Amino acid sequence: MVHVVRNAVEARNLSKHYGTKKGLIKAVDRLSLTVGEGETFGLLGPNGAGKTTTVRLLNCIIRPSGGTASVNGHDIVSDQLGVKRTTGLLAESPGLYEKLSAEEFLEFIGSLYDVPKDLLPTRIESLLELFGLHGRRNHLLEGYSRGMKQKVLIAAALIHDPPLLFFDEPTSTLDPRAALMVKDLMKDLSEGAGKTIVICSHILPIVEELCDRIGIINNGRLVAVGTVEELLSKSGQPTLEKAYIELTGGVEKQELLSWRELRSAGA
Amino acid sequence: MPGHKWLVVAKNVYRVRTSGFRSVRKIFPILVAAPVILAIFYIVPWFGETFADELEVFFVSEVAVMFIQTLLFTFFVLFVTFPINFALNAAQEEHYDVFLAAPIEPKDVLLGRFVGDVPFYTVAIVAAASIMAALLVPLGLTILQGAVILAVFALTFLSAMWIGVILAALIRAKIGTSARGKDIGRAFSMTIALPLVALIYALMRGGVYDALVDTGSEGLLPLALDLLPSSWGADIVVDIAANPGDSLAISLRSAISFAGLCALFPGLLWFGSKAAGRAYNLDIRGLSSQLAKPEGLFYRSVRRLSGSGSFGSLVVAIFKDYGRRLENTSKVIYVVGLVFLVTLFFGDAEDSEMGVVMLLFLLPFLSGFIIGEVTVRGKENLFIYRKAPNGEPRLVKARIVQGSITILPVAALSTLISHMNTPEPQAMELLAVAAYISALSVALVTMSLGLFLMMPVFSERPADMMLNVMVGFFFMFGYFFAALLLGVFAELEGWLLILGLSWIGGLAVLQLGYRNLRRME
Numbered sequence: 155m156v157h158v159v160r161n162a163v164e165a166r167n168l169s170k171h172y173g174t175k176k177g178l179i180k181a182v183d184r185l186s187l188t189v190g191e192g193e194t195f196g197l198l199g200p201n202g203a204g205k206t207t208t209v210r211l212l213n214c215i216i217r218p219s220g221g222t223a224s225v226n227g228h229d230i231v232s233d234q235l236g237v238k239r240t241t242g243l244l245a246e247s248p249g250l251y252e253k254l255s256a257e258e259f260l261e262f263i264g265s266l267y268d269v270p271k272d273l274l275p276t277r278i279e280s281l282l283e284l285f286g287l288h289g290r291r292n293h294l295l296e297g298y299s300r301g302m303k304q305k306v307l308i309a310a311a312l313i314h315d316p317p318l319l320f321f322d323e324p325t326s327t328l329d330p331r332a333a334l335m336v337k338d339l340m341k342d343l344s345e346g347a348g349k350t351i352v353i354c355s356h357i358l359p360i361v362e363e364l365c366d367r368i369g370i371i372n373n374g375r376l377v378a379v380g381t382v383e384e385l386l387s388k389s390g391q392p393t394l395e396k397a398y399i400e401l402t403g404g405v406e407k408q409e410l411l412s413w414r415e416l417r418s419a420g421a
Numbered sequence: 422m423p424g425h426k427w428l429v430v431a432k433n434v435y436r437v438r439t440s441g442f443r444s445v446r447k448i449f450p451i452l453v454a455a456p457v458i459l460a461i462f463y464i465v466p467w468f469g470e471t472f473a474d475e476l477e478v479f480f481v482s483e484v485a486v487m488f489i490q491t492l493l494f495t496f497f498v499l500f501v502t503f504p505i506n507f508a509l510n511a512a513q514e515e516h517y518d519v520f521l522a523a524p525i526e527p528k529d530v531l532l533g534r535f536v537g538d539v540p541f542y543t544v545a546i547v548a549a550a551s552i553m554a555a556l557l558v559p560l561g562l563t564i565l566q567g568a569v570i571l572a573v574f575a576l577t578f579l580s581a582m583w584i585g586v587i588l589a590a591l592i593r594a595k596i597g598t599s600a601r602g603k604d605i606g607r608a609f610s611m612t613i614a615l616p617l618v619a620l621i622y623a624l625m626r627g628g629v630y631d632a633l634v635d636t637g638s639e640g641l642l643p644l645a646l647d648l649l650p651s652s653w654g655a656d657i658v659v660d661i662a663a664n665p666g667d668s669l670a671i672s673l674r675s676a677i678s679f680a681g682l683c684a685l686f687p688g689l690l691w692f693g694s695k696a697a698g699r700a701y702n703l704d705i706r707g708l709s710s711q712l713a714k715p716e717g718l719f720y721r722s723v724r725r726l727s728g729s730g731s732f733g734s735l736v737v738a739i740f741k742d743y744g745r746r747l748e749n750t751s752k753v754i755y756v757v758g759l760v761f762l763v764t765l766f767f768g769d770a771e772d773s774e775m776g777v778v779m780l781l782f783l784l785p786f787l788s789g790f791i792i793g794e795v796t797v798r799g800k801e802n803l804f805i806y807r808k809a810p811n812g813e814p815r816l817v818k819a820r821i822v823q824g825s826i827t828i829l830p831v832a833a834l835s836t837l838i839s840h841m842n843t844p845e846p847q848a849m850e851l852l853a854v855a856a857y858i859s860a861l862s863v864a865l866v867t868m869s870l871g872l873f874l875m876m877p878v879f880s881e882r883p884a885d886m887m888l889n890v891m892v893g894f895f896f897m898f899g900y901f902f903a904a905l906l907l908g909v910f911a912e913l914e915g916w917l918l919i920l921g922l923s924w925i926g927g928l929a930v931l932q933l934g935y936r937n938l939r940r941m942e
Binding site for chain 2 (some may be wrong): 213214215216217235238239243245247248249250251252253254255257258259261262263264265266267268269271292293294296297
């Protein structure tokens, strides 16, 4: 029997350009990438490299300037509804209705994604329990800490139980315990529930541990893709951190205390 | 040696205030001063010379006392309320941690904020004082008298502004540390203008002006005005105006008033420096966060009205987020308050149509304030809908439903208020007007939504919303003008024309707004 692995994400020469007075900014430049169904894929890159733009393109939040992509078999330009129904997104800087309680916000998002009315309350209950928010379910979100808001947003991304999840910086505002919980959750979603997960993160150990493959993006272009071992071998570096620095154009070591020299000389 | 810290703060305030026109920041004072100088040296003296006789009669009359007293009083109140209003609006944007972590005294922060704003207020002070002095020049004003007038205006308004700055800092410290407090602040910043509007309307048409010009009148109002520093300044200005050319002809009362003004400003500065420590305090006064109340009859009805399904949940969620912000309620109260004040002071019992015309021009403000919410929480909130299947059309529909449910009772209430001067209002007429205003309101909700989606305002500052609100107002003005031009105004055809144009314009603008929403990145 032949086991066919379908691709959950297939992007070909995907581009997003912004025209400014000073010229063209290539936020994403001819990016080609595939993510297999059930795979956990990590997208790494420095600030402003194009990770968030890529995620927004793949979620039909913005339109590509060129190239094509399909998500779960749906084209991101011609079949946006199909894409949106089958993906969940935790955005890097997400919108939040701060005057709603966690429960009300999840009900709102669930309704937007047409979660059946009889299923929605149970799912909200379960997610609030899972994230330890049940006790504060009726508190307005404006009173939540950043970490608690992040938990609500992760719950919102899961509310319609999509087969493909995009997590843009999922643990950046969480305390170690909550970050560990989210990491374990992503692992369970992948291994236990067979979800496809795309993670954008700067926290290399999480990406290294969770991701089957990693793509490194720099200046809008995918500069390397492969398993951790493949990236290490390609860069000739012993650790993912060093490989990442090498592949994204490592900077020369500078004298980090040079800013004090003038004062010392004058002192 | 470190420089004056207050100067550092003042410079920063000036930079923040002028950040919108950075390229002309350096020549900004010249740009502002040029028209003022032109007015002082050419326009006002010309006016003074042309009407010298009339001005002489005016300045020796009793009316002049009250006129200048009223003028100074109005400016005094404005100068106190400006900083408070600004502080209440910006409570969320202030970050005191920077100041509190730095080696700087709270009094330097307060003084710096005041000095940073002084250049802008100085323009108004110098313009008002110079215009007053220039008017008196043809009557033979001496240089000393001119200088005293300038000093009176400067001391009065700087005192007012300093009081405003202190009160603003104290209020901000009180409300700025909690989400609820910030909410109350923004709500209050809107309604704080209502008493001032009432005062101005009263001065224009009501009994306050009569009380002022009737010097024989006794009562609390003239007495209260006498106690205010603005009235001390008025005494001096009127004394000078009555005796131009004679620097020594100052009454004892005016001399005491001037001494009082001279002592007041340093006294207030001293008091402010003492109160500064209390004003810049980030201690949280309570850790309780607000709870969402269980859905009552209102939200259950909204849910049912919206179809009970997932769309009903959307409308209810949007409504809750809207309704729980006090500032939204205060905007509605502000417009209804305006309807009340305009009807009270300018309403004509014989002409009920004027009330409807007034509503025509106030409704674009109301609909703009209600619907402007759609974009103020930023693009990220719109992207929630962009990400969801069919999210954008559902957002538009839900906002129209929410806006209509909000505006309809307010429109009905405004209709009733606009007829409060009518001796015996006919029930049928009232019903017809209410139905008309309601239909118009929903059309304006549609147009406002289109406008805010076409020209999104990603800021919570009410001032930023005003452009779209004014565009709505001009649309209404256009419809009104069309009815006038066709000679059908105040006839049934005219009212129907305005209603029809409102719907056509509303739907067209909404279509454009929707297109922009889908393209927004």
